[in-house]
Amino acid sequence: MHGCRRPAGLTFALLAVCLSFALPGCHQEAEIQQYLIPKDEVVQQIGRRKLAAKDRMLVAMFREANQGWFFKLAGPNDQVTQQTDAFHQLVDSVRFAQQNAGQPDWKLPAGWRQQAGGGSMRFATLKIPGSDPPLELTVVPLGITHEDEQQYLLENLNRWRGQMQLPPIAKQALPAEIEKRDVAGRQAIVMDMVGNLQSVSRILPPRLAGRRSAPGRPGSRPARTGPPVEGHDPSVLACQPPSGWRPLRLGLMDKALYEVRDGERQIAISVRSAGGQLLDNINRWRDQVRLAPISAERLAAELQPFTVDDHEGKYIEISGPSDAAAAESIYGVVVDVAGRRWFVKMQGNAQLAVREKDNFRAFAASLRFTPG
Secondary structure: OHHHOOOHHHHHHHHHHHHHHHOOOOOHHHHHHHHHHHHHHHHHHHHHHHHHOOEEEEEEEEEEOOEEEEEEEEEEHHHHHHOHHHHHHHHHHOEEOHHHOOOEEOOOOOOOEEEEOOOOOOOEEEEEOOOOOOEEEEEEEEEOOOOOHHHHHHHHHHHHHHHOOOOOOOHHHHHHHEEEEEEOOEEEEEEEEEEOOOOOOOOOOHHHHOOOOOOOOOOOOOOOOOOOOEEEOOOOEEOOOOOOOEEOEOOOOOOEEEEEEEOOEEEEEEEEEOOOOHHHHHHHHHHHOOOOOOOHHHHHHHOEEEEEOOEEEEEEEEEOOOOOOOOEEEEEEEEEEOOEEEEEEEEEEHHHHHHOHHHHHHHHHHOEEOOO
16 A cells, blocks of 8 residues: 555646646647637638639730730630640740731641630630530730739739639739740740639620629719720711611720621621731631632732722622531621721621621721721
C-alpha cells in the first residue's frame, strides 16, 4: 500500500498542469480552434464549387485600333476541354491585315464551320461538331471604352465571370487570371474560366452590361440617347425597309440591320461602312459562302452598276455551292459617299435570298446618307 502513495510535490505539480488547461485565462488553444474551423469550411466550400462546376469558358482578346476583338467559346466543361487545343490553334492563326479594314482573318480547325454574324453584335459564328447541339465560338468586336486597357479587360472578364456565376475579381488579381500569348508578333490575352453558365448569357459592351430598365413612373418616359436600339440609325441614314423585314438590335458596326425568317430559313440585311480594297472585301464574302477567291478581272465582269442616293455604286450576287447542306447566298451593293465606302449586304438561305432579291434592291436604292 505504501508503494502507491505519490510524493506531495508531484501531486501538486500534476494538479497545476491539469488546472492550467481548464482555466479561462488560457486562450491559446481556443484561438487555434477558432482559426481552423472557418478555414476548414472554406476549403470544403471551394471543393464543393469545383465539383459542382459543369461549364467552361475560353476567351481570347486581340486589340486592333480602337476595338477589342473577342473570340469566345463556352459550354459543358468536358466538351470545351476537348476543343482546347483547337481553340488555341484558331487563336494562333488570327491575323489582322491592313487592307482588310482592321478585321481579323483566321484558319478554321479541322471540322469547324463558319457562318457570318449569327447575332446582332457578332462578326462571325464558328460551329464546332461533335455534340448536339454543336458548340459555338463567337467572334465579337467591342469598342475600347477605357484608356486604361487593364480596366477595360477587367470589366469584360468580370462580366463573363458573372455569366459563369463566379465572383468578380479586383484589378490587382487580374495578372493571375490571364495568359499573354504571342501571335505572330501581336499579343493575345487568353482567359479560362470554370463555373456554371447562366441559362441566358449575352455579350454586351461593358457600359451596357449592368444597365437594366428601371420601372417607369406613371406619365414618365425614360430618356434615350445615342443610336436607336434596332432597325437603322437615322443620324446616319434614312431607308425604307420592306414590310415583313424584322428590325434587329444594331451592333457596333451596323448602321442598319434587319432579318427575314421563313421557318428554318433566315437571311440578314445589314448596312456598314468599311475600308480596304473592294476585291479583298468581295473575296471575304466569297469565303463566307465557301467559294474560292477571284481575280480583279473576274470581279470587274461580275459587278453591275447600281445607283444609291445619286451616287454610282456596284451590285453583285454571290451564291455558294448548291450541293451544300444549307446553301447560302450573298447579295451586295457597294457605294462610295462623301469619302466613305458603304456595304449593303443580304446574306443567308439561298432560296430565301432569291425571294427577297427585289426587296433588297429596292431597300438599297432607298438609302439616303446624312452628310458629315
